[in-house]
Amino acid sequence: MHGRARDAWRTTPQRAAVLDALRALDVFVSAQGLHTALVADGTAVGLSTVYRTLRLLEAAGHVDVVRDGDGERLYRPRPDGGHRHYLVCRECGLGLAVDSEEVEEWVVRIARDIGFHAVDHTVELTGVCDGCRPGPADHRTGS
Numbered sequence: 467m468h469g470r471a472r473d474a475w476r477t478t479p480q481r482a483a484v485l486d487a488l489r490a491l492d493v494f495v496s497a498q499g500l501h502t503a504l505v506a507d508g509t510a511v512g513l514s515t516v517y518r519t520l521r522l523l524e525a526a527g528h529v530d531v532v533r534d535g536d537g538e539r540l541y542r543p544r545p546d547g548g549h550r551h552y553l554v555c556r557e558c559g560l561g562l563a564v565d566s567e568e569v570e571e572w573v574v575r576i577a578r579d580i581g582f583h584a585v586d587h588t589v590e591l592t593g594v595c596d597g598c599r600p601g602p603a604d605h606r607t608g609s
């Protein structure tokens with residue numbers, strides 16, 4: 467494993483509150499949504515602080531980020547031990563971790579073949595979850 471210089475993150479009480487709130491919500495959430503949750507919980511924190519904290523968390527590798535249909539960034543704490551890829555519902559924001567072993571191996575192979583180091587990648591999968599799918603679930607294939 468190669469170490470990445472990701473030590474820009476320093477904990478402050480406000481940042482800790484933002485991260486705690488993010489961990490408490492187990493779905494992908496926007497900065498706005500997280501701010502609303504924090505305020506509802508009695509935490510006095512500005513929206514700009516939430517935005518800035520989420521950016522820092524992202525830069526430090528502590529959160530996973532996806533974009534919703536409108537291009538808004540949605541955040542979720544990254545589990546210990548590396549990043550995950552998620553399949554995210556465009557309707558309700560439900561995020562399910564998916565097996566990405568093949569993607570990881572592909573990245574390693576591409577990086578090695580081309581001779582790049584510290585290659586990072588972003589994979590975003592979005593769809594509509596079963597609960598949000600209109601009508602009875604059937605199994606039509608093709609168009």
Ligand SMILES: [Zn+2]
Nearest residue numbers: 555558595598
């Ligand atoms: Zn859904």
Ligand SMILES: [Zn+2]
Nearest residue numbers: 551566569570
């Ligand atoms: Zn990956």
